[in-house]
Amino acid sequence: MIEVRFQRGLYLPEPDLWLDPYDAQPWAFVSHAHADHFARHEMALCSTVTAALVRSRYGIAESRLLPASFHTTVERNGFRLRMLPAGHIAGSAMLHVTRIADGSTLLYTGDFKVRKGRTAEPVVFQQADLLILETTFGLPQFNFPSPMEVESAVLRFVHDALADGEVPVLLGYSLGKAQEALALLTEHGIPTLLHPNVADMTVACREAGVPGLPEPLILDGTPVPAGHAVIAPPNAVRSKLLRALGNRRVAMLSGWAMTPGASFRYRVDEAIPLSDHADYPGLLECIQRVRPKKILTVHGYTREFAAELRLRGQEAWSATGNDQMELALAPPSARGFLTGSGIQTTASARHVRPICALADFTSLCRLTGETSSRLEKIRHLAAYLKGLVSDEDLARAANWLTGRALPRAADRRAVFTGGATLRRALLKLPGAREERYREISISQADAARTTRLLLQELPLKPEPLDLAGLAAFFEQLASSPGSLARIDLLASRLRTLHPAEGETLVKLLTGDLRIGLKEGLVEDAVAEAFGAEPTSVRHAHMLTGDLGETARLARHKRLEEASLRPLVPIKVMLASPMPDAASLVAALAERNDGNPLWLEPKYDGIRAQLHKQGDQAALFSRDLRPLDAEFPELLAAALELPGDFILDGEIIAYAEGRRLTFHDLQTRLGRLSTAQGDLFSGPSNSQSQSSSSLPPVRFIAFDLLWHAEQSLLHHPLKERRQLLENSALRIPHSALIVPIAVAHLPPDADAVQAAFKLARADGNEGLIAKAPNSPYSPGRRGKGWLKLKTSTTLDCVVVAAEQGHGKRAEVLSDYTFAVRDASNGQLRIVGKAYSGLTDAEIEDLTEHFKRHTLSTERRKHIVEPNLVLEIAFDSIQPSKRHDSGLAMRFPRIHAIRRDKTAADIDTLQYAWSLVDA
Structure with a gap:
């Protein structure tokens, strides 16, 4: 192993290199431009973006900085040094160190984040023998909500404050979280004023080439215009500039929002877990992808996380050395973690995640789901598909990425699992309690997330599973003679899966991975992976009806062999x-x-x-x-x-x-x-x-x-x-x-x-x-x-469902619906209706929308746009009520179009053509 010492910072004596030391040193690696990771070194190795930010923030002379691009190599004293994106803030870098003499490797993460943000380069891991891992959130309780949930919480906070006539104030570090929040609000058309410190860092980020940031509007003490939000650093919350706002509503953006009483501790109205660090599952994902022989933990819960890793069979120690004299460890059943409220035990920590093909597929799904850029999604998918060795695994993965457990052409049986079947399978697992299942299910309103959270609490014994094994399970499940046999099979399989893989299994069985993938995007990934034309891949897929078969043909340059054949459906003209x-x-x-x-x-x-x-x-x-x-x-x-x-x-x-x-x-x-x-x-x-x-x-x-x-x-x-x-x-x-x-x-x-x-x-x-x-x-x-056809109906997709009133107070009976803007593919709301359906139909739709709820806002469920209604109306007129610029007069539900998908709805342009009809 490459030798590492801790002396008020990490020091590598062989290459004579310091890693983010507290004090100024002759030669140091600086992972990013936050003040707690920077000192005025004689010479600092850093990324090009970090160098630009350091010069702007601290006035460091260029002669004392050695900027390098990501993935380029710098040699020093017999070692190759290569920086990799860390995903923490703009310019943040990991350092991969290789000893040239024997190939021994080390990866220092610095502060990092697995989830992709808007203003930081997405993280890239590389295998290393020794991993020096930042563990700021190294306790199991720090399992952050999905990015979509966090962003929805931020937007809901802002919109609610504006609706109540208050100024929404978001608190986040001047460099990093402030720019993430600004990019989010800008993307959703919310004008934002910046505290001067935030504005300065935003200007520096823009000059360094960070995307998604507008020209700053500075908070200068004058009244905040209506409809504007404010972003400020946490230490400015009681400043004269913010106190002058008067009718403000304040939210803290921090991963520490996951701790009890966070709002009270920060003295804010709301604490939202928007973090630029990896959460507990992200730390485990890093270890899985780096696959080190030894781990040193730094920052945060170093001893607790290292102790947990040792219980999992890995050699791991706190880099400060304060845990290496332990004589004994508590048995797995008795171990706990020190939190602000005392010792907290966790069953999820018992689960050692096996390194296997299904875990890699799950990791890909998570990475893709957390990537907002369509091109980035395609690159991630293409790299994964290209790396699959066998044609069989390629075919399986390509089909699964569209949420289909069995290929359409190979098996025309329905491939869905319902709540009753899944509930009974989960309750057959050792330690599962129905009241706990009900509690999680109600809070999540999502079968896959419910499965993961419940499995985390059960004494499972995860086993490795390859893609062929999962495919065999799907076939066995599909051919089972009855519901009881299927329940037993599902329970037996869930018992052998890590909670993350159990969640993936349920997502496939329910027909939706929920990672922002559609068939067209996976087709583009197949094309990129194997150097084919996207139009050729799409045409072949249309003919074969099987994306897996299409991927095989693309790999072997035989797309022209695809042909139309009976019993394989194609999309209609x-x-x-x-x-x-x-x-x-x-x-x-x-x-x-x-x-x-x-x-x-x-x-x-x-x-x-x-x-x-x-x-x-x-x-x-x-x-x-x-x-x-x-x-x-x-x-x-x-x-x-x-x-x-x-x-x-x-x-x-x-x-x-x-x-x-x-x-x-x-x-x-x-x-x-x-x-x-x-x-x-x-x-x-x-x-x-x-x-x-x-x-x-x-x-x-x-x-x-x-x-x-x-x-x-x-x-x-x-x-x-x-x-x-x-x-x-x-x-x-x-x-x-x-x-x-x-x-x-x-x-x-x-x-x-x-x-x-x-x-x-x-x-x-x-x-x-x-x-x-x-x-x-x-x-x-x-x-x-x-x-x-008659111009009194439009095919629309439901985007929100609300609880009704009176006898319909317990069902979702009021539906907000949208058409598609052909110019950019966005859904635009055109109206809301609650009449035209029978009570039985409303009950059916209520169950559907609860299963497909993305978020809730009091009585309203924001739902996946996957149900089409044919809406009748008397007329349609220009209106500022909806973002389409249109509103229907007396809309009513004419029919539930179960034969149509969201791809078949009418366009905004067609709706406008009916205005004068």
Whole structure:
């Protein structure tokens, strides 16, 4: 090992180098520009950003600084020195030291943070034999909330203060936390005044190239303008400048907010755990990623954390040497940690996290979830995927990163676990108590977090698990004969997992990793990992229906082998909405070249694909969900037709010689809670109905995508329709109508408007106009297909749900909904509605929104935008009430669109087109 001494600072005698010493030294490494890590050394090695900040803050001459870029090497006395980003504040660095003679290595972390911030370079770890680890928050109680929760707390504090006519004041160190808070508020459009000390450091950070910081607005004693926040250092809280504010509301930003009585101790209104240090899980993650042979702890709870590591079987000591004379340690069952309120025992500390492939996957998910930058997410994912050795592990990981436990193409069974199943599995674990489970579950409102927190308190024996083992478990779980067997299997597996991996398992089983990943982003990561074009990866994935298979093809440069095939769904081609007949005719003028318009009815049904290959048939919704259980008669009808095919069409309710409405179809769709009701289950028994009570349905085909061993996607529409009309598929069947009727009208707005009125009178939603020469473009909403429908509804996604009043006081019955701004992809609120649903539907939605709550604000739940409602309204007008600039008059819920996803909602631009309608 490289020798380390502690002499009012850390000293490496062989390279004659000090590490963040308290006193001025001839040659020292300075990890960052905070005052407690800097002294006026004769020569200081530091990062280029730290050098700029030190010069600005302390007036140090350039001749006494040796700035170096991250990852570059400096040689000294037979040692290679390399700085790595520490993630603490802007410019903060770790130092990796290698002895050239024998390759022995050391990593000094300095102050560091695992979670990615807005103004500091993300942390980078490197393996080392000896790890000198900063342990400011080295007790298990310091398990910080997720970044999203912390940021929501900051924004809620600011908005609440402004709403009450008070000035929100955030206290954070002038260098570091102040800039993090400023970047957060700036990102959300909140103007901010800075204390002069904070302003000076912000100017220095801007000059050093730190991103996300605006030109400072300085707090100068004049009245604070309405709508502005203030950021100041903690020591200024009782300064004349802040006392002059009068009606202020103050929050302290500090990791010490996790300790009891923090608000009282700091004498502030609120303490929020925004920290620039690693929390307890972050310290453990650092150790896992560095994999040292020996650990020295510095700063904070050095003895307590080192003692815990020794109980885990690692050689670890406080760098100050005050624990190395211990003669004995308490047994694991009796150990505790000294806190402000006395000795605190913890069961979570017993869990030694195995080094295994699943732990690496979990660490990737955490790192990705805490990264706000899309490009950074892609880089993290690409590096991980590229590093997987086997094609099998690559395929598994690629699919799991989209939250799918089993690949869609390989297994069309539902892959969800519900609260009842998970609760029963957790309560089968030794030491689990139902009252404790209920307490955690209510506080978290999240199955995965509940699992992690409960497992932390139980006497588990974590074992290593590779990706193949987890995949085998998913297969075993999916094929289990009943709910009791599934509960036993899940309990047995959770018993052998570290709490962090248990959380990952539950996230996969519930179908959402909650780390900000969508399929498109993982597709881009696959492309970057294997040097492929993102468009080629997306096209291949669209055809295979399996991101794992697509990743394998990309690795071996064989993306061109991907092909459309039956029983594997693809995204449907979409029609762009038009506000009126004249706009529709004008939009098709160029593509149609004066030819008659091709018009089809737009039915009030469910868009679906009908597949057949040999003796198998399948039915898929527009979001690629299997509909086999809901419409078995359509599968039976498809099997009676000759040949193999993929049809695109619409499912409608049809009885007594007439078409019914979408509301009639809803009884055929599984209740919203079905997919969440039990593990790997289809519709539950409670949802099943006799065939006599279900409205009859028909599948109306309007396109042929695959036939006679050939993909027809690139064929023009008129050729696809000719093949459809000339094929044996025209054989009439009571449940199938092939093909849909087509009207050919002159390109005249009056003729189209007349046809639209006729379609509406016939019970349809409107019209679809198609260019006869258009290829089939899966998942795209281009100008080849246009739709004209009644302008009194919008497809919106719910972003918030509130408790109702009176008899609805116990349910979430008031829904705030949004459309998407096509210019930047942001969701913009257009209204709020609470009428139009039955009590049973409201109960279903309440359970859904509670499972998908991101945060709560008194009676309001901010929810994941994953449920689409069709909203009817009398008119829509410009308004400052919502961030869309629009408001609906008399909005009401027309339908729950379970057949649509957030990707299918209407755009803000389309909503604006309806203002004068």
